[in-house]
Amino acid sequence: xxxxxxxxxxxxxxxxxxxxxxxxxxxxxxxxxxxxxxxxxxxxxxxxxxxxxxxxxxxxxxxxxxxxxxxxxxxxxxxxxxxxxxxxxxxxxxxxxxxxxxxxxxxxxxxxxxxxxxxxxxxxxxxxxxxxxxxxxxxxxxxxxxxxxxxxxxxxxxxxxxxxxxxxxxxxxxxxxxxxxxxxxxxxxxxxxxxxxxxxxxxxxxxxxxxxxxxxxxxxxxxxxxxxxxxxxxxxxxxxxx
Amino acid sequence: xxxxxxxxxxxxxxxxxxxxxxxxxxxxxxxxxxxxxxxxxxxxxxxxxxxxxxxxxxxxxxxxxxxxxxxxxxxxxxxxxxxxxxxxxxxxxxxxxxxxxxxxxxxxxxxxxxxxxxxxxxxxxxxxxxxxxxxxxxxxxxxxxxxxxxxxxxxxxxxxxxxxxxxxxxxxxxxxxxxxxxxxxxxxxxxxxxxxxxxxxxxxxxxxxxxxxxxxxxxxxxxxxxxxxxx
Numbered sequence: 001x002x003x004x005x006x007x008x009x010x011x012x013x014x015x016x017x018x019x020x021x022x023x024x025x026x027x028x029x030x031x032x033x034x035x036x037x038x039x040x041x042x043x044x045x046x047x048x049x050x051x052x053x054x055x056x057x058x059x060x061x062x063x064x065x066x067x068x069x070x071x072x073x074x075x076x077x078x079x080x081x082x083x084x085x086x087x088x089x090x091x092x093x094x095x096x097x098x099x100x101x102x103x104x105x106x107x108x109x110x111x112x113x114x115x116x117x118x119x120x121x122x123x124x125x126x127x128x129x130x131x132x133x134x135x136x137x138x139x140x141x142x143x144x145x146x147x148x149x150x151x152x153x154x155x156x157x158x159x160x161x162x163x164x165x166x167x168x169x170x171x172x173x174x175x176x177x178x179x180x181x182x183x184x185x186x187x188x189x190x191x192x193x194x195x196x197x198x199x200x201x202x203x204x205x206x207x208x209x210x211x212x213x214x215x216x217x218x219x220x221x222x223x224x225x226x227x228x229x230x231x232x233x234x235x236x237x238x239x240x241x242x
Numbered sequence: 243x244x245x246x247x248x249x250x251x252x253x254x255x256x257x258x259x260x261x262x263x264x265x266x267x268x269x270x271x272x273x274x275x276x277x278x279x280x281x282x283x284x285x286x287x288x289x290x291x292x293x294x295x296x297x298x299x300x301x302x303x304x305x306x307x308x309x310x311x312x313x314x315x316x317x318x319x320x321x322x323x324x325x326x327x328x329x330x331x332x333x334x335x336x337x338x339x340x341x342x343x344x345x346x347x348x349x350x351x352x353x354x355x356x357x358x359x360x361x362x363x364x365x366x367x368x369x370x371x372x373x374x375x376x377x378x379x380x381x382x383x384x385x386x387x388x389x390x391x392x393x394x395x396x397x398x399x400x401x402x403x404x405x406x407x408x409x410x411x412x413x414x415x416x417x418x419x420x421x422x423x424x425x426x427x428x429x430x431x432x433x434x435x436x437x438x439x440x441x442x443x444x445x446x447x448x449x450x451x452x453x454x455x456x457x458x459x460x461x462x463x464x465x466x467x468x469x470x471x472x473x
Contacts, residue, residue, distance in 0.1 A: 011311035080469065136420040143416060153472065157403050160466045161417065164396075167462055171424035171455050178447060179427060 014232050019222045028217035030211045034204065041202040045197075051115040054108050056204055060212030061104040062131070067216050068098035069138060076162035080153065088155040089231075093223035095141050097216060102135040124180040126173070133172050137165040151234075191241060251346070254339040258347025263354055265324065272320045273358065276313045280363035283309045284370055302371040303382075307430045309363060310386065310420060311393070315415055317355045318397035321348055322405045337472060345467035349398040349460075356390050373437075379441075382433045388449065389429035391456045396421045399463040402470045421459075428452045445462055 038056040045052035075091035078084075109128055110120040123129055141161050148154040197205060249257065266273055287305045288298065325331035334344055364383060370376050397418050404414040432448035 005309075021444075133420055133423055140416050140420060143409070144403070144407065144413065147409040147413055149408065150406075151374055153406060158467045160403070160469050164399075164421070164459075164462060164466065167458060168421055168424070169322075170456075171451065174429040175424040178451070179431065 010128065014129065014228050014235070016229055016232055019225045019229075024222055027211075027215045029094075031215055034208045034211045038204045038208065042200055043198060045201070048116065049109045051112055054112045056208045058105060058108040058112060059205070060208045061101045061108070062127075063209050063214035064212040065098050065105055065131075065134075067100035067213055068094040068220060069134065071220070072098060072138075072141070073162050073166040074158040076164075079159045080163065085155070085231075088159065089098050089224055089227040090220070092145060093220045093227055094221055095138055095162070097219040099138045099142060100219070101212075101216065102131060105131055106135060126176050126180055126221060129176045129180075130169075130173055134169065138159075138170065141165065142238065247289070249339075251340055251343045253341040255346035255350060258334070258344055259354065260350065261348035261436065262321070262324065262351035266351075266355060268399065272317055273355065276316045276355075276359045277362055279316060280309050280313045280359060281366050283365065284313070284367050288370060298371040299373055299437075302367055302373055303430060303434050305371070306364070306382075306386075306433070307426055309367075310360065310389070311419075311426060312444055314356055314360050314390070314393050314397060315418065317359065318394070318401045318418070319404075319411060319414055321352050321401045322353065322400060323401075323410075326405055331340075331471075334449055341468040341471060344466050345398065345402075345464050349394050352394045352398055353390060356394065357387065358436075360386060360390075378436050378439070381436045385429055385432050385436070385445075385452070388452045388456060389425050392425040392452065392459055395456065395459040395463045397471065399467055402467065403444075406470075406472070414457060424455055428455070 001043055034056070038053055042053070044050055071094040072091045075087045075094070079087040079091060099199075109131070113122060113125075113128075114120045121128065141158060145154055145158050148157060284305055287301070287308070291301055322331070325334065335341075360383075363374070363378070364386070367373065368379065373379065397414070400417040400421075402408055402415055404417065406412050428448040428451045431453070432445040435445045435448075436442070
């Protein structure tokens with residue numbers, strides 16, 4: 001009978017590294033810097049008023065979420081192929097960070113929508129709906145990981161779920177797109193980021209995306225190191241018991 | 243050496259499906275509970291709307307999809323739960339049957355189970371909600387079968403995964419429902435167009451997504467299933 005389970009590599013011995021290091025501090029400093037700029041040195045948008053400043057949190061958080069979740073899907077595909085534990089740890093770390101950023105997106109989006117559209121939630125907005133279902137899949141992924149005790153099984157199951165989730169996204173995208181097209185004309189004028197921005201705003205908006213991507217990487221890196229610490233602790237428990 | 247060769251993938255899948263259906267036919271526990279649930283839900287939902295504002299025929303499609311989803315989850319729950327007793331799954335794994343065939347067999351069994359439940363539930367819906375059993379109903383039944391293929395493809399795989407977790411019954415809906423979203427959305431939209439008497443051309447785009455979903459996920463879940471088994 002052919003074995004389909006990924007091989008577990010006898011990888012290099014796990015090495016504990018500090019969770020919060022210079023890179024984490026650097027990312028946090030960048031975030032503080034970009035918000036000082038966004039709050040005090042970026043003009044208030046004439047039509048939307050102060051609520052527009054939520055762009056500097058909402059849009060970069062969305063980009064960070066997509067970076068993290070793409071990383072989960074990618075690491076899971078490669079895990080099923082190579083069976084390297086490090087990939088599984090990376091997938092788990094970025095899924096948790098992805099859910100964190102998705103929560104920011106799903107909180108700030110409705111706050112802005114209430115001001116601009118007059119309603120907290122609009123099902124016809126594709127990005128809103130897609131982000132919500134994406135958050136459900138990521139939440140299921142995290143719950144699934146917590147619900148399995150066997151390490152090898154948890155790695156295989158969660159990788160399978162992540163790969164299927166990646167296949168699901170285009171279908172949700174397509175069906176929600178058709179649903180909104182039937183109900184409502186495409187929201188061309190309401191696209192966030194579509195109204196032209198002044199150069200000062202651009203100089204806050206684009207750097208904020210870079211800053212959040214760095215923050216996202218710093219979070220994943222820290223969470224990965226926590227994962228290593230957990231594995232070391234679990235390993236130590238095993239050898240004590242035997 | 244025994245000269246008899248093990249059956250091919252489809253033949254062994256059929257064996258597995260027949261085994262599951264035979265167990266179900268003898269006990270009838272899951273079938274009866276899914277059936278009672280469906281009819282009970284159809285009857286209960288009747289009282290959740292103001293009948294003077296929304297007519298029964300208008301909300302029947304919504305009730306149909308809700309009942310379909312949750313009765314499917316009831317049946318799927320049992321699919322691999324059945325194999326946990328006495329570790330029957332181990333016997334399946336040592337048999338000369340490919341893992342893909344086990345998955346397909348389980349999925350075919352689940353599909354047959356769901357179709358059997360809907361064969362009673364949909365006429366019950368038509369009866370209670372005063373729908374006419376005409377050509378539209380036949381087309382809707384076809385759409386329901388298309389949707390069920392996708393639901394069963396996903397649900398069978400997740401049922402195999404959920405039985406091995408600590409949360410078991412809780413986890414299956416949490417894993418499955420996000421994956422049912424495109425199926426339910428497309429199925430419900432196509433069915434509501436048919437119920438409203440719109441030309442079929444309007445429902446085609448929805449059905450195309452539904453068929454694409456079925457193909458992609460039957461293939462993907464068949465390939466993924468071996469990863470969900472214990473070695």
